[in-house]
Amino acid sequence: MQPDGPILELKGFSHTYLEGTPRASEAVGEVSFGIHRGERVGIVGATQSGKSTVVDAFAHLLRLKPGQVFYEGEDVAAPGYDRGRLRREVGIVFQRPDSQIIEDVVGADVAFGPTAAGLSAPETRARVEESLNTLGLPYADYRLRYVHALSGGQRRRVAIAGVLAMHTPVLVLDEPMAGLDPRGRRELLELLIELQRERELTLIVCSSSLTDASLLCDRFVVLDRGTVVMDGPVREVLREADRLAELDITLPEPVVGARGMRELFPDFPTELLTEEELETELLKRLGAA
Amino acid sequence: MLELQRNVIFGQFVDTGSFIHRMDARIKIAVTFLFVVASFLIDDFLGFTLVLPLIVLIQRVSRIPPGYVLRGSQFFLGFLVFILIFQVLFYTGGVPESSYLWRWGFLSISTTGLYTAGILALRVILLYYVTTMLMLTTSLVDLTNGLELIFGPLQRLRVPVNELVLVCVIAIKFVPIFIDELERLARAQTARGVPFDEGGAITRARRIGRLLVPIFISGFARADTLTIAMNTRSYRGGRHRTKFRQMHARLSDWLVLVLVAAWLIAAWQI
Numbered sequence: 001m002q003p004d005g006p007i008l009e010l011k012g013f014s015h016t017y018l019e020g021t022p023r024a025s026e027a028v029g030e031v032s033f034g035i036h037r038g039e040r041v042g043i044v045g046a047t048q049s050g051k052s053t054v055v056d057a058f059a060h061l062l063r064l065k066p067g068q069v070f071y072e073g074e075d076v077a078a079p080g081y082d083r084g085r086l087r088r089e090v091g092i093v094f095q096r097p098d099s100q101i102i103e104d105v106v107g108a109d110v111a112f113g114p115t116a117a118g119l120s121a122p123e124t125r126a127r128v129e130e131s132l133n134t135l136g137l138p139y140a141d142y143r144l145r146y147v148h149a150l151s152g153g154q155r156r157r158v159a160i161a162g163v164l165a166m167h168t169p170v171l172v173l174d175e176p177m178a179g180l181d182p183r184g185r186r187e188l189l190e191l192l193i194e195l196q197r198e199r200e201l202t203l204i205v206c207s208s209s210l211t212d213a214s215l216l217c218d219r220f221v222v223l224d225r226g227t228v229v230m231d232g233p234v235r236e237v238l239r240e241a242d243r244l245a246e247l248d249i250t251l252p253e254p255v256v257g258a259r260g261m262r263e264l265f266p267d268f269p270t271e272l273l274t275e276e277e278l279e280t281e282l283l284k285r286l287g288a289a
Numbered sequence: 290m291l292e293l294q295r296n297v298i299f300g301q302f303v304d305t306g307s308f309i310h311r312m313d314a315r316i317k318i319a320v321t322f323l324f325v326v327a328s329f330l331i332d333d334f335l336g337f338t339l340v341l342p343l344i345v346l347i348q349r350v351s352r353i354p355p356g357y358v359l360r361g362s363q364f365f366l367g368f369l370v371f372i373l374i375f376q377v378l379f380y381t382g383g384v385p386e387s388s389y390l391w392r393w394g395f396l397s398i399s400t401t402g403l404y405t406a407g408i409l410a411l412r413v414i415l416l417y418y419v420t421t422m423l424m425l426t427t428s429l430v431d432l433t434n435g436l437e438l439i440f441g442p443l444q445r446l447r448v449p450v451n452e453l454v455l456v457c458v459i460a461i462k463f464v465p466i467f468i469d470e471l472e473r474l475a476r477a478q479t480a481r482g483v484p485f486d487e488g489g490a491i492t493r494a495r496r497i498g499r500l501l502v503p504i505f506i507s508g509f510a511r512a513d514t515l516t517i518a519m520n521t522r523s524y525r526g527g528r529h530r531t532k533f534r535q536m537h538a539r540l541s542d543w544l545v546l547v548l549v550a551a552w553l554i555a556a557w558q559i
Binding site: 017018021022023056059061063083084087088091092094098099100101102104112113116117148162163166 | 292294295301303305353354357360473474476477478479480481482483484499502503506507
């Protein structure tokens with residue numbers, strides 16, 4: 001493996017579900033991009049753009065063809081490749097937490113991954129405690145609660161805790177903010193930013209909305225109908241706000257505001273991340289006028 | 290990875306726009322019924338051999354790839370083989386001494402047993418095949434309407450036809466949805482370290498057990514949502530419902546029915 005090569009790489013990745021049957025449907029065609037260690041990447045696109053297929057490819061959860069998906073420079077579809085190890089290194093939080101919660105009790109579920117990976121009981125316990133506390137679900141209070149009695153937001157936290165407990169260097173989140181209220185979203189956003197920084201995670205966020213992703217990521221890979229249409233630093237991608245809107249991608253509020261401003265100032269920039277930046281830009285213009 | 294939908298095609302609808310797809314659903318149901326009756330009446334290999342060309346014809350006209358149907362039936366066929374092994378080994382009909390090939394305690398293999406098992410297998414396969422083809426070539430809406438129209442007269446006898454058909458159709462419709470759900474669950478759990486794509490048959494079977502609780506929970510939730518959705522749209526069963534789309538049987542549809550009936554009677558009588 002090359003020391004400074006990408007940690008995850010897709011080379012001409014294409015995937016057709018139920019290939020060779022009358023119900024075959026092509027989800028992704030010829031997608032290529034690499035993700036480097038410690039990068040914070042947003043994979044964005046409308047529904048049916050192929051985001052989830054790309055996520056599943058990262059942990060080899062599809063029938064992959066050899067030579068298309070690489071982890072640390074190794075072809076994950078090569079015969080004899082240790083898929084178990086790949087899945088212990090690439091943690092995925094799926095869109096619906098219920099599909100990945102295995103045990104009925106919170107503590108047992110978070111312990112599932114570490115136990116399956118062969119960690120000792122005290123070590124597992126420490127990981128569970130750490131993960132639950134990190135996600136704002138105090139260990140003492142939550143470890144014996146039933147998962148199905150928790151709210152949607154809490155279940156998502158349990159799902160994330162279950163993946164965090166694995167201490168994976170790569171963390172993939174599929175629509176992490178879906179179904180959360182504004183406060184839950186803000187809290188989760190802050191938590192993820194902190195976690196990424198502390199653990200130097202490679203963070204991949206999948207979403208059809210740039211609202212939270214623009215604050216969480218440094219780079220966007222934009223997918224449309226199974227192909228990459230834009231790939232670059234967040235601000236560079238946001239500069240093309242009109243094109244993003246055409247692709248049915250939800251824009252962050254400051255960008256929506258900036259697009260509105262273009263009626264007054266045709267050259268008003270759209271690569272704004274926060275309300276403050278929008279305000280500063282607006283005051284600058286008004287002062288000049 | 291698990292692509293279960295490849296292996297279980299029960300309840301799926303594949304629209305190839307063929308002649309069979311465009312046939313009146315009532316006629317298709319009637320033809321299926323004829324096949325079901327025939328599968329019980331025909332009791333020798335010659336009869337089933339005569340039915341074979343008809344099946345090949347149906348398969349060709351439907352434009353559904355035979356490989357797809359075969360692969361989609363492998364679970365079913367595997368199960369059938371399993372059952373038949375028992376059928377042969379424990380066969381206790383009036384077996385003449387001369388027909389025993391092998392005997393050990395109460396287990397035996399006899400030509401009579403093999404013959405009976407063979408006929409039984411053909412019967413079950415024919416039944417499975419025609420019902421699967423009916424579902425592969427008929428959309429759920431057509432299937433519902435067709436069944437309701439056929440059994441409609443029973444409503445005069447206060448048989449709740451509408452409700453019964455609805456229950457059956459929803460049950461069939463849920464099979465592919467559940468398979469899809471199982472696939473999603475298996476993927477998510479594989480990501481967490483339960484490898485569904487590795488290990489022997491028994492380990493795999495035990496892992497499938499882990500999927501049962503979540504699938505039941507989501508199944509109940511789905512049923513609940515469906516009920517609410519139907520209620521909010523003021524669904525009520527009963528014979529006072531009218532249809533927007535009316536069904537029309539063409540002359541060619543009737544011809545198919547007559548042809549199939551004649552063919553099956555011939556196969557039975559010879």
